[in-house]
Amino acid sequence: MQKLLEQLTGLHGPCGNEQPVSKWIRDYVTSLADEVRVDALGNVFATKKGAKPGPHVVITAHMDEVGFIAKKIENNGLIRFEKLGGNDDRLLLTQKVQLRTKKGFLTGVIGSISAHYAKFDDAGKVRNHRQLYIDIGARDKAHALELGVEEGTPITWKPNMEYLGNESTGRFVGKGFDDRAGCAVIIKLLEEFDGAEFAGTITAIFTVQEEVGLRGAQVAARQVEADVAIALDTTAVSDTPEETMDASLAIGAGTGIKVLDFSLISHPAVRDALIHIADEKNIAYQKEIFPGIGTDGGAISLANNGIPTGVLSIPSRYAHSPVEVIDLGDLLATKELLKEFIMSLKQGVQFLFIEE
Template sequence: MKKLLEELTGLHGPCGNEQPVSKWIKDRVTPVADDVRVDALGNVFATKKGSKPGPHLIVTAHMDEVGFIAKKIEENGLIRFEKLGGNDDRLLLTQKVQLRTKKGMLTGVIGSISAHYAKFDDAAKVRNHRNLYIDIGAKSKEHAMELGVEIGTPITWKPNMEYLGDESTGRFVGKAFDDRAGCAVIITMLEELVDTEFSGSVTAIFTVQEEVGLRGAQVAARQVEADVAIALDTTAVSDTPEETMDQSLTLGGGTGIKVLDFSLISHPAVRDTLVHLAEEKNISHQKEVFPGIGTDGGAMSLANHGIPTGVLSIPSRYAHSPVEVIDMGDLQATKDLVKAFVLSLEEETSFPFFE
């Protein structure tokens, strides 16, 4: 999955501006699905039918990434910006970004004062993003506009995926693993299901605008009548030394089987099935209780008459930054478990709230 993940994270697709990702995924899954379509918001639907009757499963991941959008061009060519999704102001200074204009890509830097001025500044101050700016090397407002920048130009971190340490760690650092990693898992699973017998049907939904309130998923979920759903997303681990970390979820500990977050209390039948399959297939896993996060699973569970929904989480460090870190073993475990779930479905499989 390394090459697939590298291609996905190299795409430019902040919230509401996912066009390059939506088109790339549509083209990639078309050869391995029975039906592919894109709705008005940009959500991609890819349905694959099994060879035997059975339940209809939704598997979903979001393709947007946190980013920014150009708000104003100053007379000296510096660019003011607004956030798209949950960016932490403490992480912004001196980071490389990429602007997608109609003329092409531009590299920029979120500016900061020189270290030589630090003694004249308040070292404890965290400046609000509205006080910051992006430098693209433009010499004036007119120059910036000639380069293609306009109000509304979408901005992401500069693509930068590579091994963390070296190949021996099995870990990668880069931007947009949240949630292109989930997209990579679903695409890989669809490709592996080619010429594989299974019951029922699977609709993979690659959603937009998750990072600004599960907006794409709310629209997408209403378009599919499903018996069960599984959302795939990254989740923040708690295995580093900060005092707020409780060591309850670790990088390299396997896929996270969601119990609870702020958007969803996982359906007990779905959750228990995932745990049973992980134990039966010897797939590394850990249970996740983390109220500080939400996923498209929350929107899926509330759709139509209610869809029994579970979530598989890919553990991640430094989420929503240009240096997110994931472990390939966790990614593989997530793919193995969602595929095992698909292959476990039978004609009479159901997910009642109680027996």
């Protein structure tokens, strides 16, 4: 799982510019599925048929990551940028970024004034990202153009995955865990189902543009007729000492079983089935009620005539930053619960809103 996660987070794929991720996932899962295709928006579909009749289950995770896009090259070679997804202006200063040009990758930094100038500045001011700039070492605009930068060049945090502390912690720090971690779980599941017997059909959907309004999932969901769906995503924990934190979600406490967020009220039958299996199989979990987040599950649930949808959440600290943190135990608990859920499905199973 660690190697898979490192490969995925090392890929460059901000919202709307996920081509390297889409291609990598397509190529990787081709040998693990019966049918693989990429739609016009970039969503990757991998369908695997079970040995026995059963329901059609959709499992989904988004492949895009928050990032930026070059907007203007100043005469001195510094680059103005816009956001792709929900970046916090307070986190931007002096961070390393990676620009993907047609000539190759460039390393840049989001600039800031020297600490020596701080006494002449308003120390409490948070500058809007439109006041900031990226420095790629260019001497002037012509040099930046020569390096390959142009308006529209996609930008992400510089890839940087490693252990937090050391390997004894079982925790990783890096960029793009939201939601390459969910993609890794699905790919690992497909590997474990290679040759395994299960009932029904699995369609894994790796979506684009989640961070800018669940756009990929809205398009993808209309292309499948499913009996049940499980979305995978990271979720922001509340276990650090800031005054706004309520300690309702913690890293290392197991997978999150979604009850509610701003995009979805989880289908009660799906939610209860996940809880029952987790209890029965002794899989660590925590219930998630967090209106400050949304996932592709919200879009999937509204597709066609409505799809009973649940969400499994991978707890994360410092979301949408270059130093996101996740726990390997939570990642494995998410994979195990998803696997056990799929293995529990039999022909004729229904997830009814009203049980007779």
